[in-house]
Amino acid sequence: MSWQIITQSLPIFLKAFELTLWLSCVGIVCSILVGIITSLVQYFKVPILGRVLTVYVELARNTPLLIQLFFLYYAFPVIGLKMSAQVCGIIGLVFLGGAYMAEGFTGGFAGVSPSQIDDGKALGMNDLQLARYVVFPQGFALSMPALAANIIFLIKETSIFSVIAIPELTNTALDLIGMYYRSNEYLLVLVIAYAIILVPVILLLNFVERKVRYGTFGN
């Protein structure tokens, strides 16, 4: 184990670290949005669109990100749709993440007792008002554990971007190892870099989960 190797690699790892962080953030935020919209459309059984999104969720959840990325990066240019590796990566991550988030929110919404829908309708509320004031706040709070698990999952999943040569953490480590054959050092940096991202995120998510619960149900 050589310290020199490690310190020399730090600037390049820092760049990769920033990229992983950035891709994760964009991917997570977009996935949450896609997940919320998808799950609400399914919850209120919007005609046609609801069915289409069910197909989407099944498709996305049952194919590996690796295959989705290959498809976006290598197959789409064949039909004239060429995108940069990073754009492909984000799209793939959101395609996958949106479906996982949708499943999580659907689980949360399922915890909202259906008799509340009757109550809300009997009070003259429309679907949008019901979604906004009743179903969504409760469903969101109830899906916090799933949301947290999905966030962690998506951060880890960015490592698969290495296969389409996005210079994020994993790709960078593998590159360096390929060039200099110092796997111990580079893998150590890689693990620490992921830990620096994941540990605070996990702690933060725990905290937020409790806060949201309290803010929603008063306990």
Next chain:
Amino acid sequence: MTEEILRVENLNKYYGDWQALHDINLTLHKGEVLTLLGPSGSGKSTLIRCLNGLETFSSGAIYFKGKKIDGSSKTWQALRQKIGMVFQSYDLFPNLTVIENIMLAPVKVQKRSEKEVRAEAISLLKRVELDEYVDIYPRELSGGQKQRIAIVRALALHPEIMLFDEVTASLDPEMVRGVLQIMADLAKKDHMTMIIVTHEMNFARQIADQVLFLEDGKILENTSGKEFFAHPQTDRARDFLTSMDF
């Protein structure tokens, strides 16, 4: 004759091939209390839910204040502010405090001012003796308290008729009286027009101007409250009253 609030004409309802309601007719005038009685599965909930559009019906017509309801979801949505309903499952919205539960629909649906609605909500809560629970979340309340607040929540919209579907059926016995008392009060003091599904026969006898006795989705008796309890016309109604220890 007082103003007609609700009229149902030849209403039929099917679940698939099976007919749940047969040719229902009823008329309710302002200030009248109608109780819907009948054994379990006779179609009371189905009927009362048709009256505010929570269930669709297969044929027939419902008139609100003489005007035929066209059955579109927009129409029902608007009408439901005038047709209050309270259910057996005393569900308050658990993500909202008591006062927020009451204020939600008047503020968001009727677009009334928060200040005015809050003042009214508090005076309604006083009336049901729950004004100390204004900022409490529902999980801290008993079933009876929740049900009283659910009634207040419906009243805050200023409905012209209230529908009650077995609102005391899931309550602990000691909670039942308080809820029935509120309904009796609404009838006597406010002259609220009401349709009540209940298994509380004593209460029904005291409060009913009109009784509809249902069995297998058919109206077997449609008569005054006095008449029904003193002289039930059909064997089925007599059996029913006997089975209710009456």
